[in-house]
Amino acid sequence: MKLKSEAYNVSGGKLERKKLSCPKCGQGVFLAEHKDRYHCGKCGYTRWKK
Numbered sequence: 001m002k003l004k005s006e007a008y009n010v011s012g013g014k015l016e017r018k019k020l021s022c023p024k025c026g027q028g029v030f031l032a033e034h035k036d037r038y039h040c041g042k043c044g045y046t047r048w049k050k
Contacts, residue, residue: 020047 007030009016022029022040031038031047038047 007017007019009018017027017030019030019033020038021027022031022043022045024043024045025040029040029042031040031045036049038049039045
């Protein structure tokens, strides 16, 4: 299990997200990255990789 602190990067005094956020749930919920897709565990949103 990864920590939430691994999902962010601090550069130049700004906080940047490394992972994609769920468009349905908002900025606080990240999408899990799988081999062929991104998936939200909260609402079930799936975004397929090309």
